[in-house]
Amino acid sequence: MEFLLEPLEYEFFRRALLAALLVGACGGMIGVYVVLRGMSYVGHGLSHAAIGGAIVGFTLNLNFYAGAFAMGLLAVLVINKITQNNKIKLDAAIGIVTTAMFALGVAIVSKLRNFKQNFEAALFGNILGITDDDLVVIGLVTATTLITLFFTYRALLFSTFDPEAARVLGIKTESVQFLFSLLLTFSVIASLNVIGVTLVAATLIAPAMTARMLTESFSKMLIYSTLIGSVTGIIGMYLSYIFNVASGTTIVLFSALLFSLSLLKKTYP
Amino acid sequence: MQVTSRFNPPFGAAIQLSNVTAGYEKNVVFDGLSLEIAAGQFAGIVGPTACGKTTLLKIILGIHPVISGKIQLHNNPANKVKPGAIGYVPQLGSVDWNFPVTVEEVITMGLYTNGRILPWLSKEERKSVRDLAHRLGVEDCLKQHIIDISGGQRQRAFLARALISSPKLLILDEPTSGIDIKTQHEVLHLLRDINSEGITILLTTHDLNAVASHLPWVICFNRGVVAQGQPHDIFTNEILTRTYGGDIVIIKYEGHLLIANSTPLHFMDEKH
Numbered sequence: 001m002e003f004l005l006e007p008l009e010y011e012f013f014r015r016a017l018l019a020a021l022l023v024g025a026c027g028g029m030i031g032v033y034v035v036l037r038g039m040s041y042v043g044h045g046l047s048h049a050a051i052g053g054a055i056v057g058f059t060l061n062l063n064f065y066a067g068a069f070a071m072g073l074l075a076v077l078v079i080n081k082i083t084q085n086n087k088i089k090l091d092a093a094i095g096i097v098t099t100a101m102f103a104l105g106v107a108i109v110s111k112l113r114n115f116k117q118n119f120e121a122a123l124f125g126n127i128l129g130i131t132d133d134d135l136v137v138i139g140l141v142t143a144t145t146l147i148t149l150f151f152t153y154r155a156l157l158f159s160t161f162d163p164e165a166a167r168v169l170g171i172k173t174e175s176v177q178f179l180f181s182l183l184l185t186f187s188v189i190a191s192l193n194v195i196g197v198t199l200v201a202a203t204l205i206a207p208a209m210t211a212r213m214l215t216e217s218f219s220k221m222l223i224y225s226t227l228i229g230s231v232t233g234i235i236g237m238y239l240s241y242i243f244n245v246a247s248g249t250t251i252v253l254f255s256a257l258l259f260s261l262s263l264l265k266k267t268y269p
Numbered sequence: 270m271q272v273t274s275r276f277n278p279p280f281g282a283a284i285q286l287s288n289v290t291a292g293y294e295k296n297v298v299f300d301g302l303s304l305e306i307a308a309g310q311f312a313g314i315v316g317p318t319a320c321g322k323t324t325l326l327k328i329i330l331g332i333h334p335v336i337s338g339k340i341q342l343h344n345n346p347a348n349k350v351k352p353g354a355i356g357y358v359p360q361l362g363s364v365d366w367n368f369p370v371t372v373e374e375v376i377t378m379g380l381y382t383n384g385r386i387l388p389w390l391s392k393e394e395r396k397s398v399r400d401l402a403h404r405l406g407v408e409d410c411l412k413q414h415i416i417d418i419s420g421g422q423r424q425r426a427f428l429a430r431a432l433i434s435s436p437k438l439l440i441l442d443e444p445t446s447g448i449d450i451k452t453q454h455e456v457l458h459l460l461r462d463i464n465s466e467g468i469t470i471l472l473t474t475h476d477l478n479a480v481a482s483h484l485p486w487v488i489c490f491n492r493g494v495v496a497q498g499q500p501h502d503i504f505t506n507e508i509l510t511r512t513y514g515g516d517i518v519i520i521k522y523e524g525h526l527l528i529a530n531s532t533p534l535h536f537m538d539e540k541h
Contacts, residue, residue: 150388151386154378154388157374158381162378164332164359165359167330167332168330168357169357169379169381169434215369216370216417217370218368218371219374
């Protein structure tokens with residue numbers, strides 16, 4: 001029992017634990033729609049665009065989140081526009097738009113050497129350096145995601161499963177898609193400091209995939225994924241402390257382990 | 270050309286298209302189409318692949334824009350129709366059967382209406398889901414995943430989703446495709462029962478024999494209405510040849526119609 005209580009004596013660990021719990025829950029919730037809408041690559045791409053934006057923001061003396069959000073939103077709008085006429089597929093649009101935005105950030109970093117350390121933190125996450133401001137942002141994003149998903153549950157489910165029939169019933173599927181993209185952008189940016197650009201996609205996808213292996217019901221998948229995301233965040237943080245391994249990677253590795261176990265259970269019941 | 274279905278005239282028109290032109294970008298699918306479907310009608314649209322059947326359904330459903338013309342549903346402009354007034358069953362071939370939803374979750378999707386705030390269902394809504402599932406014979410599989418039920422049950426589950434909002438008009442895109450002949454009969458009988466309660470039904474199909482034996486009204490369509498009427502009057506060699514562009518054999522036996530492609534297979538092989 002002591003090994004569970006000992007790390008809680010440290011202020012940085014308590015902050016990190018809360019951040020990991022919230023980011024895990026948020027990623028688990030929104031990840032269900034990301035996986036079912038075939039948008040797994042969007043989360044990955046958005047994190048790259050956002051980091052490009054954060055760097056551009058840094059050069060303009062803007063807040064980290066302001067630059068990341070502006071670029072993330074711009075990426076969503078441009079990707080939606082490019083794919084509107086169905087001539088360019090979503091994966092191709094994400095590939096060009098988000099990589100270009102990331103490249104812009106890298107170009108600026110190579111010119112400004114003093115940003116190098118922050119850049120590495122953004123790439124791989126810096127959960128142990130979470131500030132009060134970070135916690136407020138993560139808390140607000142998680143609460144916004146929870147409330148929005150609660151009130152748009154039926155519209156989101158119907159437009160994800162059968163967009164054409166959803167439109168017949170009066171659901172404005174384009175607006176739903178835009179709202180969802182906005183939520184996803186918020187979630188990715190809130191997770192950046194915790195998990196890092198290179199790992200953020202896994203926190204969106206792994207809990208949802210694990211939940212999918214455990215149930216055939218959508219509502220249960222949503223609940224399971226949120227719980228798995230939260231628990232993964234907490235256990236990942238403890239494992240990180242115990243084995244002295246970077247926290248972002250421990251969280252992602254632990255969620256990959258849970259998915260592997262759920263896959264085994266499904267394959268060999 | 271103004272063509273009107275007069276099978277059940279006392280109720281007026283459920284669907285009225287006036288001089289409608291529709292298409293995709295530069296490709297006009299049909300031009301200046303006028304068509305009326307009487308309220309209470311049970312009509313099937315038949316025609317070759319890519320003749321505009323699905324486009325016609327989509328403009329009636331309001332999910333595909335028209336280039337010009339006017340569409341009215343029960344004497345109201347199509348865009349003013351309240352959500353839920355039209356029930357729609359898409360082609361089941363387009364459904365993602367691995368999507369994690371139970372039969373119950375599929376049916377309750379139909380209870381969405383604009384302005385709904387809470388995600389859960391009221392007691393009355395739960396009862397109406399159970400009653401409808403019982404009526405359509407899917408009550409026992411409400412908790413099952415959609416991939417674990419039979420083809421007929423799948424069609425019934427999606428039918429229940431379309432009917433749960435008590436629509437006056439039911440539109441189905443190829444409800445007879447991908448299911449065996451027995452299930453096809455069951456589905457069409459069920460639709461006939463639903464129609465007898467006053468719900469107008471419009472469907473598309475490639476199965477001329479199913480239309481001939483189950484539907485009271487048929488519309489032969491090929492980028493416009495070729496002809497419409499009762500199957501016995503409409504399924505003639507001349508009309509079907511004009512609709513499909515190939516030679517069709519029609520056999521009349523003891524009051525039943527049997528429709529077959531007359532082109533022998535060896536002739537087809539030689540042509541290829």
